[in-house]
Amino acid sequence: EVTLTRERYRVPRLPFSRLSDSDLAFFERMMPGRVVTDPEELKPFNVDWLKSVQGCSKLMLKPQTTAEVSQILRYCYERNLAVNPQGGNTGLVGGSVPVFDEIILSTFLMNQIISFDKVSGILVCQAGCILEKLNEYLEEQGFVMPLDLGAKGSCHIGGNVATNAGGLQLLRYGSLRGTVLGLEVVLADGSALDCLTSLRKDNTGYDLKQLFIGSEGTLGVITAVSILCPQKPQAVNLAFLGCQNFSKVLETFTTCRAMLGEILSACEFMDEKCMELVERHLKLSSPVTGSPFYVLIETSGSNSTHDKEKLNNFLEQVMTSGLVTDGTVATDDKKIKTLWSLRERITEALTHDGYVYKYDISLPVGKLYDLVTDMRARLGQSAKNVVGYGHLGDGNLHLNITTESYSHSLLDAIEPFVYEWTARYKGSISAEHGLGFKKKQFIQYSKPSEAVVLMQRFKAMLDPKGILNPYKVLPASS
């Protein structure tokens, strides 16, 4: 059983209205059959994927159109009812579920592809499309989505944009801030903002859509997305390598960046603890074993002969120089998927290990693993496991700590130490997960107070009653 957020964190409920019978009747009339009030049915939407936070919403609404989202928000704004926008509910910082009784506004039924243009590669779709489904659709047309992440089977593109998801191929295709070309957003008062252009370039005024990218549903509800998709690579290769220490991991990265250049599409790392957990809890087995660190390198290119030659040159270089002591290469889809799952399913393996304290840190790449080592030494026997993995090419560490069950004293041993450590090296306390509910109090470790004040002013301007995803992203303004 997951502890209620309001109990574990003792936050006070803000003075929003409480749901009345006449509110329910209004929604039932407006969208019959798409109003969920059954507590059992609501449960999975009140709890996050990590089972770490739980709200007590009594209502979930499943609009199909932007007009319905507008109507819902207009009503909620008028009535001062708080709203929790929700996509695939795969968030890792407690941003995607209610804290109290916020109405869950699900994009689940907003799953239509609006258009795809094969000449430009621009896809326009509703916010509730599942990332993996979009990718399958695009692959048939010779294109792919410009992002990929472990949660692709359930996350919604609207949620990806709302949280500025990074993922496994950011190194190659860049951030959503560059690839998202347009958004349609419904604001707190129900007014729709149509910035859903399908143009590669548009410099007419301020780029309003950027404010909503990464705002985690606190400034508006994203209802549709226009996104630039790259061509599907003709050839994909994967190398899974073992390294004897982290400085060899780093050198392997700089070597592959230099030698693989434009075909490098991912460069990930994991420590041996991660591998142990994936093997123990998920029964996956790795063809490469016995190394303290593993590096996964993916190439995507337009010519398989050229790509193999580049990859072989690189492998020869890292093997003969001793940077890499063991490794395997995959060129067929099946083996590629198997190797990727060793990396992609670490998050899942961790949930089987107990309660997980998750940290998603940006650091100068040379400092990336020191935080894991320091944390391990600091916590000693009080933690079950302290593991590090992540997006090497982006300087993004996922530091995870497990215990049998949630312990407040262990949390005190970790925080604010982890944030102070990160701030010392001018890192970010949230590289890609966002702040959500769990990290909002720590924003000052990565942002100066003037920036936080300005964010609060933007929030107050766009959502004066604060009904959109309350208790998230920003600390209460002083």
Next chain:
Amino acid sequence: EVTLTRERYRVPRLPFSRLSDSDLAFFERMMPGRVVTDPEELKPFNVDWLKSVQGCSKLMLKPQTTAEVSQILRYCYERNLAVNPQGGNTGLVGGSVPVFDEIILSTFLMNQIISFDKVSGILVCQAGCILEKLNEYLEEQGFVMPLDLGAKGSCHIGGNVATNAGGLQLLRYGSLRGTVLGLEVVLADGSALDCLTSLRKDNTGYDLKQLFIGSEGTLGVITAVSILCPQKPQAVNLAFLGCQNFSKVLETFTTCRAMLGEILSACEFMDEKCMELVERHLKLSSPVTGSPFYVLIETSGSNSTHDKEKLNNFLEQVMTSGLVTDGTVATDDKKIKTLWSLRERITEALTHDGYVYKYDISLPVGKLYDLVTDMRARLGQSAKNVVGYGHLGDGNLHLNITTESYSHSLLDAIEPFVYEWTARYKGSISAEHGLGFKKKQFIQYSKPSEAVVLMQRFKAMLDPKGILNPYKVLPASS
């Protein structure tokens, strides 16, 4: 002699204070020797590069530090003095020079590189660094800037970011919205906002810096930039090709995108009129002649043998299929530069042809040249030349019309026709040049009124007195 903007466009001066002797004395005390008041010395900074607009500023200030910019703005805000931030003054929409007597705040002396990290490829520098100088510095370290444009010899990186410059390699390296990692900005009231992070990923709160990218100096003055730089390519190749009609140009583009894939770094086009002007006014000569259209394709990669093979396969394909009827290839720096200058110097050639009406339009790529054809037919003999060129890969047309001298009746024949045409195909009336002074009244052709109102609210919030680059970007709020 350039007509004064206030006379040609008959705009009313807003009620800002006028510069007093005590204001001048304040600045002289604050930054002796970096205060320009001599009318002759001021002249080139009051007139834009196109010589199409002219202000009558009586003062230019040349701060060296962010603290000085803060001090200047705090004073101007207090005194209600309008300020025109200015970089290299290479803007093409009248955004970079005063309309009336705004104080020119030049980034000319803010030209220090703050840091460059060879592992991450992240450059941090002051806003007044010249783009070409930065690139030269980076090349020595094995990196390049992620943008390139014709004005590189004089434009400042701060101005590039403030206008969200696109340029010649956006196709490859993406927009500044993805590559700019951090900004330092001074707001209208003189307060500094430090968002100058050097991290590839940072999802802690709203991405404030995005509001300043492309805001053309109306929301704040960018004082420093952190930007992600790609590795310098090992091999660069250029193909300059002749095509018999625009549909063959389009097919050449889709073919090169498919066959050159990840090594494609630019895909530009120009019509024969452009070539005539470059030859006539600049005495350049092209090795490829006699075609109605020319396509310039650049590859940048990490392996010259692979790249040449890909390029040769592509060339064989387009030659044998008749898409391309003539062409030349360059692999050495000198010939590459010569061929690039045919494309890069079109803007310059046009200024020698008379008064230039410039339009910078985003369109679905299939429609790109129809606007040129339609405009040529519409204007007939009343225009000297109607030419089209631009960034094919980005769907970005530069439509230029020349006459012996400025004619208001010709302008009436062009506008709003050109904007209505663009809006009909859901294009953008400014792909990369911005709105500046000349295009601000036309924003509604590309943005819905709710978006414009929201932009005006952001402007009012960040610059309540409206002192920053007034008369630009947004129409006056109603």
